[in-house]
Amino acid sequence: MDRADIVHDNFLRRLATRDFSHGRAPSGAFSAFQGVEIYRAACLSRALDRQSRVMQRAGQGFYTIGSSGHEGLAAVAAALRPTDMAFLHYRDAAFQIARSQQVPGQSIAWDMLLSFAASSEDPISGGRHKVLGSKALAIPPQTSTIASHLPKAVGAAYAIGAARRHRPEHAELPEDAIVYCSFGDASANHSTAQGAFNTAGWTSYQSIPLPLLFCCEDNGIGISTKTPKGWIAAGFQHRPGLKYFACDGLDIFDTYATAQEAAHYVRTRRKPAFLHIRTIRLYGHAGADMPTTYLPREEVEAEEAQDPLLHMARQLDAAGALPASEALAIYTETNARVARIAAEAVTRPRLRTAADVMAALIPPKRTCKPTNGPAPEAREAAFGSDMKQMNDPQIMSRIINWALTDLMLDHREIVMMGEDVGRKGGVYGVTQKLQQRFGPDRMIDTLLDEQSILGLAIGMAQNGFVPMPEIQFLAYLHNAEDQLRGEAATLPFFSNGQYTNPMVLRIAGLGYQKGFGGHFHNDNSVAVLRDIPGLILACPSNGADAAKMLRECVRLAREEQRVVVFLEPIALYPMRDLHTDKDGGWMCRYPARDEVIARGEVGIHGAGDDLAIVTFGNGTYLSRQAEPLLAAAGIKTRIIDTRWLSPLPKAALTAAVQGAKRILIVDETRHTGGLAEAFMAHFHETAPGVPLARLTAEDSFIATGPAYAATMPSRDSIVTAAKALMEAAQ
Structure with missing residues (x-):
């Protein structure tokens, strides 16, 4: 027999006979009406769980x-405001339901059943995934089960304080x-979560406002692996910069009072707190998971005997808020109502085509002022004294610096963050003077944690900022790439375009640095970036292009709400000469x-028609160096700088090689998984016979x-x- 049916039958029998679980008497200050509403939310959450299995x-x-x-989380929702953005654990249906009670006009059972049915009418994801989330309820959807949403929660909390100082045009919170x-x-225990806790504490320790309430729902087990008893309390009771609160999730009076106290602390002190709630897990991890295959039956049954709904019914009955008979009626009626709604929800349309699924990959455009500067x-x-040098040719790093300055002057919502970007001005000096020009609020020196840097950017974007995070080296991105893949790029997809986190991520990368770094500071692999749906990858080869492309990247983020990665070739930052010493041929x-x-x-x-060289980044520079040698050999060439690496500008590439008798692809990334594979496939399809x-x-x-x-x-x-x-194609 399904454990869900066993729990259901036990609840009906025990509540009818008033066979309550033992527990604390009701003690707290919420109204009878609030108590009944919390119970109703819990009953609906339970009914939806049962219906999902059916x-x-x-x-x-x-x-x-x-x-x-985890139904006790309804009491936490009751203690918060519906305008407090909530990044929810995937077991928090009761929280979302209780929050819906605070906002008029909601049809939460219908909405959630559409999600269960993967209907295209699901108001949050449009049928792309079963997620908790609602724009009206300030709940961005999460697909993570390993806490990768925690870094962006830190960023969103930071954004509230930042918006007090520099209110963005599209601020929401x-x-x-x-x-x-x-x-x-x-x-x-996940490294992503630990990084977020550390970042929150690190920020709070410096008295920087961070109104964030972490909530650990401790049911003591992760699928089949138990959490050591007392482990969460031991790890968080004395964590620097993080105030600890604890309560029993089986006691809604205790949970409500403690959550209210924690929220008041966070709201008034503008500091982060950690709310530790004891819960239980019923039925196992998911429908296919049978807990009795890895836990003793006696242990499973003992947990089921602590059913949170029985504890709620006992407390509300004792408080005189809801007699047991009425609690039983609410439960029974809720189950019947959910079954009726589900019968209609499963008839609603679903996504059918690739175009339907992909329609939400690209977020909607938004109207922006031309400038907020x-x-x-x-x-x-x-600019100060730099103004006098703008008519003279400059190296790429300086031109990028000037472009960033102009962009930050034009758009006050642009915020940069990263390791060493502020006071030091970046490892290569690209962000020099920007902190003096715009202050530490907009040029944020972060701690050394790439996940936290990207999380800060993602979270700030959800409150109207246009973040420009920096990852110091491309090789360091691999520590945090899931923040792009699993969080930033998926948010518009799983919210049907209702939530976005636009940004321009700057990364110093690629190879050819002389005598420095090895593979930690020279990384010529961009495969992970090109594999993320919806992400735009740009790579300039010279300073003038870098400035012009940066302006477009910021426009794409501000107006089209896109996630953009701007890959800056490290070796070209200081490049002055092209062919001979001191010729200044690569300055602009x-x-x-x-x-x-x-x-x-x-x-x-x-405009040569003998050979088209298709390349990008350092390849453009090297191909330009090769050009006179090829001309001396009688080979007329044209060099095509791709610039935009994902998605590839296929139409422009096809037009650019028109009339060329041969095509040579020069790709500084690796033979396997590199850009050349895409180039070869494209030209094989569009330039047959060449x-x-x-x-x-x-x-x-x-x-x-020397072998760099x-x-x-x-x-x-x-x-x-x-x-x-040339010889092979004669």
Whole structure:
């Protein structure tokens, strides 16, 4: 027999006979009406869990991780405000239901059953996933089960204080709001969660406002692995910068009072707190999980005897708020109502085509003011002596710095964050003087944790900021790439475009640094970025292009709410010369402020029809070095700088190679999984009969010292590959 049916039958029998579980007497200060509403939310949560199993057995539902045992979280919702943004644990249906009671016009049972049925009419995800979430209830959807939503909760809480100082155009959260973030005891052990706790404590320790309430729902087990008794309390009772509160989730009076106290602390002190709630888990992890296969039956039955609904009914009966007979009637009526609603929900339409599914990958555009910046004369004050040098050719790093300055002047909602970006001005000096120009509120020096840097950006974006986080080196992104894949890029997809977290992530990367770093500071793999649906990846090859493309990247984030990665080739930051010493051939003048390179626009140098070299980044520089040698060999070339690496600008690439007799792809990323694979496939499909060849980096990490470039394309290897292609295609 299904454990859900056993729990249900036991509840009916015990409540009818007043066979209550033993527990504390009601003691607290919420009204009888609030108590009954909490119980109603709990009953609806339980009924939905049971119905999800019925729907799955009938092939009409597709998700059975339920909230049974965690119904006490309805009391936490009652203690908060519906404008407090909530990043919810996947067992928090009762919280969402209780919050819906605080906002007029909600049809929460219908909404959640549409989600169970994967209907395209599901108001939060449009049928793409069963998620808790609601725009009206300030609950962004979460798909994580391992607490990867915690870093962005830290960022959202930080954004509330930041918005008090610099109110963004599209700010959503009230100035007196707090952020609520819940998770399970097993997830609290995940490195992502630990990083978020540490970041919150680190921030609070410095008296920086962070109104964040963490909530650990401790049911003592993660699927089949038990949490050691007392582990959560031992780990969080004395954590620096994090105030600890604890309560019994089986006691709604205690839970409500403690949550109210914790929320008051966070709201008035603007400091983070940790609410530790004891819960139980009923039925096992999900529908297919049988707890009696890894736990003694006696232990499972003892847990079931502590059914939270029985404890609620006992306390409300004792308080005179709800007689047991009426509690039983509410439970029975709720189950019947859910079954009736479900019968209609399963008939509603579902997504059918790839286009239907993908319609929410790209977030909707929004209207933005042309500028939110100060008066024009402020520009001269910000740049100071740099203004005199703008007519002279400059290296890429300085031009990027000026572009960032202009963008931050134009758009006060732009905030930069990262390790060493502020006082030091970045490892390569790209962000020098920006903290002096804009202050530490907008140039945030973070702790050393890439997950927290990206989480800060994601969370701030949800309160109207346009974050420009920096990851110091491309190799360091791999510590935190799931913040892009599993959080930033999925948010519009799983909220049907209702929630977004636009940003421009700057990363110093690629290879060719002389004598420094090895594979930790030179990384020529971008496969993980190109594999994320909806993400835009840009890579300039020179300073002028970098400024023009940055302007477009910020526009894409501000107006189109896109997640953009701006990959800056480290080796080209200081590059001055192209062919000979002191020729200054790779320096550029700072482009006029209205000059932009639109997404999908490629660069073309030369008009030769013997050979088209398709490349990007350092490859563009090396191909330009090879150009005179090829001309001396009688090979007329054109060099195509792709610039936009994901999605590839296919139409522009096809047009750029039109008329070329041969195509050589020069790709500084690896032979396996690199850009060349996509280029080869594209030109094979769109330029049939045109001879193709590729020159790529080896499938290797990058060495330190004299062999720093040995595994990657060079000027000479480009010349050799071009000549070989010319000869093979005679």
